[in-house]
Amino acid sequence: MNAAFxxxxxxxxxxxxxxxxxxxxxxxxxxxxxxxxxxxxxxxWRTGSDEEAGLVIVSSPTQQNSVLKRIAIIxxxxxxxxxxxxFSLVGFEDxxxxxxxxxxxxxxxxxVKAVQPFFNYELSNNSSFVCSHxxxxxxSLYDIRTEKDTIYIVLEFAANYLPKVRPxxxxxxxxxxxxERWLFSRNRKYTSPQQPEPLGSLSxxxxxxxxxxxxxxxxxxxxxxPKPFFDTLPPVPASGHDPAKVKNLLTLFCNYHxxxxxxxxxxxxxTAAPCFLSLWRNFDKCGWQKPFKCVLSANVANMLQYHxxxxxxxxxxxKIKDLDIxxxxxTDYIADNFFESITTKISFSCTDYVEDAQxxxxxxxxxxxxxxxxxxSFAAPHRQAFDRKSKFIVYWVQKV
Numbered sequence: 001m002n003a004a005f006x007x008x009x010x011x012x013x014x015x016x017x018x019x020x021x022x023x024x025x026x027x028x029x030x031x032x033x034x035x036x037x038x039x040x041x042x043x044x045w046r047t048g049s050d051e052e053a054g055l056v057i058v059s060s061p062t063q064q065n066s067v068l069k070r071i072a073i074i075x076x077x078x079x080x081x082x083x084x085x086x087f088s089l090v091g092f093e094d095x096x097x098x099x100x101x102x103x104x105x106x107x108x109x110x111x112v113k114a115v116q117p118f119f120n121y122e123l124s125n126n127s128s129f130v131c132s133h134x135x136x137x138x139x140s141l142y143d144i145r146t147e148k149d150t151i152y153i154v155l156e157f158a159a160n161y162l163p164k165v166r167p168x169x170x171x172x173x174x175x176x177x178x179x180e181r182w183l184f185s186r187n188r189k190y191t192s193p194q195q196p197e198p199l200g201s202l203s204x205x206x207x208x209x210x211x212x213x214x215x216x217x218x219x220x221x222x223x224x225x226p227k228p229f230f231d232t233l234p235p236v237p238a239s240g241h242d243p244a245k246v247k248n249l250l251t252l253f254c255n256y257h258x259x260x261x262x263x264x265x266x267x268x269x270x271t272a273a274p275c276f277l278s279l280w281r282n283f284d285k286c287g288w289q290k291p292f293k294c295v296l297s298a299n300v301a302n303m304l305q306y307h308x309x310x311x312x313x314x315x316x317x318x319k320i321k322d323l324d325i326x327x328x329x330x331t332d333y334i335a336d337n338f339f340e341s342i343t344t345k346i347s348f349s350c351t352d353y354v355e356d357a358q359x360x361x362x363x364x365x366x367x368x369x370x371x372x373x374x375x376x377s378f379a380a381p382h383r384q385a386f387d388r389k390s391k392f393i394v395y396w397v398q399k400v
């Protein structure tokens with residue numbers, strides 16, 4: 001058995017997995033899992049043979065485990081959709097993100113009662129530790145499983161916030177970065193509603209999902225020195241935004257938009273690129289508040305507003321100038337009964353710096369352009385009427 005063949009086999013499965021998720025074919029998924037198991041056996045056989053020959057192979061088992069986990073997650077989503085046709089991963093992650101922010105900003109306060117219905121244990125309003133200005137950097141689907149009566153989903157959040165300790169009223173000047181895993185559960189007898197609320201609402205979509213536990217994986221203090229904006233942009237998680245083969249999803253996308261876009265490249269030209277450019281136009285004057293053809297998710301708005309306010313409070317001004325896009329492509333597309341999400345990879349150059357009230361550069365450079373690659377995720381409601389424009393939401397902004 002050729003090791004290169006095994007590597008190619010895993011690579012093909014990784015490239016095709018998004019197509020499996022879109023089509024939700026259980027039979028195909030089971031076949032893929034069978035192939036992965038066969039690959040695992042062959043890899044183990046090959047590793048044993050090479051060990052006997054005095055060789056050590058470490059890459060194949062690592063790749064094998066990664067593929068197995070991702071296939072298991074896709075299969076888990078497919079199993080949920082088999083029972084609950086209206087389940088939306090886009091809607092669920094949006095709900096969870098809003099809940100994450102409201103939980104952290106209300107824990108220890110009387111307002112915690114507003115999120116209590118989404119937890120299956122009692123929340124305290126007597127906590128001595130509270131936080132504010134919560135900014136989510138990324139949300140990753142960490143695990144999913146179905147047991148006899150219950151469905152479990154684990155989401156991994158990377159976020160940062162300003163902490164303070166009660167009864168002190170002053171917020172500490174530093175930010176904390178945390179990594180948390182939230183376990184959500186729902187009884188299998190419940191299903192998603194026929195008409196969920198729009199993105200950006202806690203009610204109407206996930207009322208039956210409960211948070212079972214929260215695990216703080218890590219927490220570190222962030223450097224509070226002024227930085228250019230794109231140096232503060234959160235990185236893409238290692239498990240997220242793996243470039244996908246999206247051409248098999250192109251027909252689905254075009255059918256959803258009925259001629260509004262002739263393809264992904266048309267979307268990039270008409271919506272993604274103009275919207276991205278408008279985000280940074282007059283950035284120092286909060287020009288990002290009204291981007292072209294788009295609105296911002298709460299997470300992106302919090303990220304941009306916090307960066308602007310933090311510098312303004314110490315009489316500094318963020319500047320982003322001469323931004324030029326030289327490449328843009330779609331890397332992922334997800335669609336369900338109610339929502340759709342499209343992720344673009346944008347490569348561009350710009351000057352990105354911070355200056356004081358006298359115009360002195362305190363971080364970055366006003367003369368040297370830097371090359372940056374970022375992933376921008378857009379989300380929109382899947383339209384029931386195709387004769388009006390869909391309003392895309394800039395959902396995530398992350399850099400490579």
